[in-house]
Amino acid sequence: MHDYLNSLREHKASAEPSEAWTLFDLDSPGDTDDRVTTGNDAGKLVGRLRADFFGPKVSFVPAKLVWQPKPEGILGSTADSHEIFAVGRDLWCQGKGMDHQIHTCTSAPDARLPVFVETLKAHAIETVDDIAAILRGHKPEGPRASIAIGAARSALIAGNWQAALVTATDCFAAHSRQLNAGNWPHKSWQQAHILALGFYIAAALNILSNDLDSGDMINIKTCFGMSDAKLHGNKRAARPASFSLSHLHPYVIRLGRIALEALSMATLLTHKKEIPSWLGVCIVLAEETCVSAMIPRCISDQRFVSDTLPQKAQTGPCSNNCCGSFIVPNTLPPGSPQIAPTRAIPRVPDPRLSVADFYSHFVNTNSPVIITGHMTLARGWSPTEFWRDLSVLLKDKSTEHRLVPVEVGRFQEGQGAGVITLGDLVRNYLVSSNLCHCTAGMAPLTHYNLLGAEDESSRGNSRMSIAYMSQHPIFHQIPAFQHMFCIPPFTLGRLYPNVGAINAWLGTKDTTTTLHRDPYNNILAQTAGFKYIRLYSTSQTKFLYAEPAVRGTNDNTFMRSPVCVENPDLTQFPLFSSALYYETILGPGDMLFIPYGMWHYVRSLTTSFSINFWWK
Numbered sequence: 001m002h003d004y005l006n007s008l009r010e011h012k013a014s015a016e017p018s019e020a021w022t023l024f025d026l027d028s029p030g031d032t033d034d035r036v037t038t039g040n041d042a043g044k045l046v047g048r049l050r051a052d053f054f055g056p057k058v059s060f061v062p063a064k065l066v067w068q069p070k071p072e073g074i075l076g077s078t079a080d081s082h083e084i085f086a087v088g089r090d091l092w093c094q095g096k097g098m099d100h101q102i103h104t105c106t107s108a109p110d111a112r113l114p115v116f117v118e119t120l121k122a123h124a125i126e127t128v129d130d131i132a133a134i135l136r137g138h139k140p141e142g143p144r145a146s147i148a149i150g151a152a153r154s155a156l157i158a159g160n161w162q163a164a165l166v167t168a169t170d171c172f173a174a175h176s177r178q179l180n181a182g183n184w185p186h187k188s189w190q191q192a193h194i195l196a197l198g199f200y201i202a203a204a205l206n207i208l209s210n211d212l213d214s215g216d217m218i219n220i221k222t223c224f225g226m227s228d229a230k231l232h233g234n235k236r237a238a239r240p241a242s243f244s245l246s247h248l249h250p251y252v253i254r255l256g257r258i259a260l261e262a263l264s265m266a267t268l269l270t271h272k273k274e275i276p277s278w279l280g281v282c283i284v285l286a287e288e289t290c291v292s293a294m295i296p297r298c299i300s301d302q303r304f305v306s307d308t309l310p311q312k313a314q315t316g317p318c319s320n321n322c323c324g325s326f327i328v329p330n331t332l333p334p335g336s337p338q339i340a341p342t343r344a345i346p347r348v349p350d351p352r353l354s355v356a357d358f359y360s361h362f363v364n365t366n367s368p369v370i371i372t373g374h375m376t377l378a379r380g381w382s383p384t385e386f387w388r389d390l391s392v393l394l395k396d397k398s399t400e401h402r403l404v405p406v407e408v409g410r411f412q413e414g415q416g417a418g419v420i421t422l423g424d425l426v427r428n429y430l431v432s433s434n435l436c437h438c439t440a441g442m443a444p445l446t447h448y449n450l451l452g453a454e455d456e457s458s459r460g461n462s463r464m465s466i467a468y469m470s471q472h473p474i475f476h477q478i479p480a481f482q483h484m485f486c487i488p489p490f491t492l493g494r495l496y497p498n499v500g501a502i503n504a505w506l507g508t509k510d511t512t513t514t515l516h517r518d519p520y521n522n523i524l525a526q527t528a529g530f531k532y533i534r535l536y537s538t539s540q541t542k543f544l545y546a547e548p549a550v551r552g553t554n555d556n557t558f559m560r561s562p563v564c565v566e567n568p569d570l571t572q573f574p575l576f577s578s579a580l581y582y583e584t585i586l587g588p589g590d591m592l593f594i595p596y597g598m599w600h601y602v603r604s605l606t607t608s609f610s611i612n613f614w615w616k
Contacts, residue, residue, distance in 0.1 A: 078485065079482045084500070088267060113206070120156065124157070145178065152167035162203075164200075167199070194262065201258060204255045205285060287403040290403055326389055327389055328387070329434060344584060345369065347370045349373045355490060358490050362595070363593075380485065390430055394422070399480065406418060406467050425467060428465075429467040429507075430507075469504065470505050495613060499616050506609050511604045512603045515563055515565050516601075521616065522594040523593055524586070529607050532584075533584050535583070536581045540579045545575070546560070
């Protein structure tokens with residue numbers, strides 16, 4: 001590898017222009033749905049309850065595809081043209097993931113729920129028998145999964161929402177146990193899981209809607225409570241949410257997480273014909289319900305920064321003025337880790353690295369490398385200043401109010417996991433992270449930042465809460481963002497929905513990951529901010545106290561270590577001190593190749609936005 005690095009030759013990069021596109025209209029949220037009979041005190045009480053709980057009615061149903069020019073200066077083909085997003089684009093299109101009948105109801109959001117349920121019923125009547133027959137032939141969980149999906153369909157058809165909620169949860173449990181035994185053996189398992197998610201969402205939306213209309217709060221608790229025990233113990237059971245709206249909020253949070261799982265399942269579909277006609281609106285309705293419940297919290301949250309975006313994004317060198325808003329810092333903080341040159345991951349400029357050379361010298365040898373100079377306008381990437389401006393993510397209500405997952409707190413000190421709006425994440429957490437960077441002062445940016453010494457993660461920071469949107473398919477969820485970047489050619493044409501992924505990682509400073517390894521080759525592209533990264537080769541596993549693999553018989557398994565990398569307990573883990581590692585600080589415009597199975601640990605030194613590409 002080192003001989004290769006010393007003998008690289010320059011070559012010209014070429015790229016062709018293409019258009020970018022955006023999906024969602026720029027409509028603001030609708031008015032509060034508070035239609036009650038005049039003079040009816042009970043009706044007025046229910047109306048106030050609905051308004052207090054749900055807040056203004058939010059709607060961001062996509063009405064059409066709108067083609068727009070890409071950011072000025074981009075020459076290369078952007079990600080919107082890549083096949084991995086084809087299914088995701090159709091998810092929101094009329095006639096695919098959005099049924100025509102549902103599209104006609106966009107002016108009356110409440111009318112979409114019964115149409116969605118009827119469309120789901122028709123699909124379940126047509127497909128469940130065939131799916132159940134295939135499931136029955138698979139051990140160990142096929143027979144139970146077959147019974148559960150049949151029972152869930154019957155409950156849906158009968159309008160027994162409590163039973164539908166419970167039987168959908170039975171489906172989740174059976175599907176999870178099957179994964180524990182190995183990969184799902186047939187695509188019918190995927191189809192059954194998507195149906196179960198639809199059943200759960202349909203039931204939850206009807207329970208919340210009907211019982212809020214009647215004021216029957218106790219029934220809401222009873223219906224959801226029956227599925228709680230079954231949700232705990234399978235992969236869907238999250239740590240306690242750190243957010244608090246009301247005593248109903250945990251049910252809404254759960255609905256949001258189910259909706260995001262439905263989105264994740266959609267990203268695994270490989271053909272457009274596999275998209276159920278109800279799936280897109282199913283996700284949208286669940287998101288809208290959750291977001292409507294969150295709006296009162298956003299308004300009353302003391303950390304809420306501003307209801308408006310900056311008049312003009314400020315770019316250029318970091319200053320107190322620009323750091324105090326939506327602009328991600330472009331300088332390293334004091335006390336950033338010291339990178340020893342002997343451990344530094346090698347860097348190769350893109351013009352000197354052909355795809356063939358990348359494969360032979362790095363992929364074939366399982367060697368990490370940082371590729372620099374690739375994320376340019378000529379290659380289809382928006383400029384660094386564009387990524388640093390977080391207001392880009394909030395350009396209209398249809399993006400600002402999309403639901404995203406969030407982990408709160410440091411690794412091993414996490415306060416919880418839940419869901420939040422993209423706007424809430426940016427305004428309530430990331431802006432504070434930017435402010436903390438400026439008040440802490442700035443360190444000069446050098447090639448490897450060899451001057452730092454103090455581990456900042458050991459310092460408490462009462463002015464900022466740590467929050468991380470990790471491993472989220474936001475580019476499938478909001479296709480308008482696909483024009484901001486390009487699929488790197490270094491994925492070797494192997495990026496497919498069923499054997500790869502494109503995820504976004506957006507969070508405050510001091511977010512960390514466990515030390516872990518994934519069953520993919522990984523290219524991590526840093527678009528804004530800085531991250532400290534350590535890599536350990538598989539030969540070092542004997543020093544890392546690896547825990548048993550999660551679903552070790554599954555192709556999509558991963559392993560993790562309990563060691564706190566930057567502050568290890570050497571009394572408990574004495575061998576860890578013998579582990580050899582690479583390290584680097586990844587900055588804007590850097591792309592890090594992490595070979596298949598290589599252990600890695602990541603800590604954000606500033607507010608950070610990254611995109612990773614998993615492929616095999």
